[in-house]
Amino acid sequence: MNRPLVDQIAEAVLYEGYLLYPYRPSVKNRQRWTFGGLYPPSYGEVRAGREPSTTRTECLVQGGESSHLRVRVRFLHLQLRRSTKAGGDGGVRADLDPAGPQEWQEAVEREVEIGEHSIGTLIASPMAHEFSFPGPGEPAPVDRHPGSPSDLVTREQHPVVGRVAILAEPVGDGLYKVAVEVANTSRLPESADSDRDEALLRALVSTHAILEVRGGEFVSLIDPPDRWREIAAGCVNVRTWPVLVGEPGSRDTMLSSPIILHDYPQIAPESPGDLFDATEIDEILTLRILTLTDDEKRAMEAVDDRARTLLRRTEALARAQLMGLHGTIRGLRPV
Numbered sequence: 001m002n003r004p005l006v007d008q009i010a011e012a013v014l015y016e017g018y019l020l021y022p023y024r025p026s027v028k029n030r031q032r033w034t035f036g037g038l039y040p041p042s043y044g045e046v047r048a049g050r051e052p053s054t055t056r057t058e059c060l061v062q063g064g065e066s067s068h069l070r071v072r073v074r075f076l077h078l079q080l081r082r083s084t085k086a087g088g089d090g091g092v093r094a095d096l097d098p099a100g101p102q103e104w105q106e107a108v109e110r111e112v113e114i115g116e117h118s119i120g121t122l123i124a125s126p127m128a129h130e131f132s133f134p135g136p137g138e139p140a141p142v143d144r145h146p147g148s149p150s151d152l153v154t155r156e157q158h159p160v161v162g163r164v165a166i167l168a169e170p171v172g173d174g175l176y177k178v179a180v181e182v183a184n185t186s187r188l189p190e191s192a193d194s195d196r197d198e199a200l201l202r203a204l205v206s207t208h209a210i211l212e213v214r215g216g217e218f219v220s221l222i223d224p225p226d227r228w229r230e231i232a233a234g235c236v237n238v239r240t241w242p243v244l245v246g247e248p249g250s251r252d253t254m255l256s257s258p259i260i261l262h263d264y265p266q267i268a269p270e271s272p273g274d275l276f277d278a279t280e281i282d283e284i285l286t287l288r289i290l291t292l293t294d295d296e297k298r299a300m301e302a303v304d305d306r307a308r309t310l311l312r313r314t315e316a317l318a319r320a321q322l323m324g325l326h327g328t329i330r331g332l333r334p335v
Helices: 003-014 119-124 196-200 226-233 282-290 294-301 305-315 319-324
Strands: 054-062 068-086 103-118 127-133 140-143 151-156 160-172 175-184 205-214 217-219 241-244 253-257
Touching: 003 068, 003 205, 003 253, 054 205, 054 226, 054 241, 054 253, 068 119, 068 160, 068 175, 103 119, 103 127, 103 160, 119 160, 119 175, 160 226, 175 205, 175 226, 205 217, 282 305, 294 305
Parallel strands: none
Antiparallel strands: 054 175, 054 217, 068 103, 068 151, 068 205, 127 160, 140 151, 160 175, 205 253, 241 253
8 A cells, every 4th residue: 555645635535625715714614524524423413314423334355354454534523712812800801813713613633543354354243443532621721822821722622432333244256345334422412412513523524434455455336347346336335435545556445535536536746735625726726815815814824724824835836836737638538
């Protein structure tokens, strides 16, 4: 496996939709985290069938019972950042920060890695792995600007708890169906069972899985061999889209993504970095950022570190880099 290449794609999936142009709190960013969110099962939108608490991936492995499978599940664990200012009496009052949002949901990356299990073991005894990530407890204020007690930031994060289940079954001569289920089992206070923001703080956001096989090969579900096409069509994937990743032609790694991808997705080499929005092209978003007013740029910088990094990187692009975004022919073929 070409792990750097795989992780580059997985990172892009992890932050897809994290922050959309105009990269400030606005209509487009008031309801974020629309991809791969798994909510606590008691959340009202889950009970009503409008939001999920589980996801399921099914894919095919060509090999034998001695083939080994490794699974990594990755997601974002949100925390709420609040900006506050000290009052004249020394107390703290919640004033709107004129340069940025008073409240903003930040993301902390989480990964659950499950060691190797042979296909034969998973056939005989499906495995379940429980995981949890605790929040830091009571929100603690820190200085936004060191040495200045008048501008404070507090961060609040709640625990998340979940389960990964992996099972396998033979479906043909030397062919096995592997299933990976991810569930959010976090508890939500009854008083907050209809509050999306409260549920998000206990959600698994941008959830996706990376499956690796040793001593076998994954079968493309998009373009399977004819002899296995019907079996591939019988794989049921719920809120996931499993595709082959890595060097084109390799079959040892599969990414189960919450967004639709093709086998062997790639980041364009001309792309200078994350723009968080694969539905737009880099050139359009880059030009839009460069035309922001000074006040809009200050507001973008105040959102968070990722928005600030995006702005500074865009403003530092050389002319040759900008021209490289204009269009590239990857190859020609007869029509």
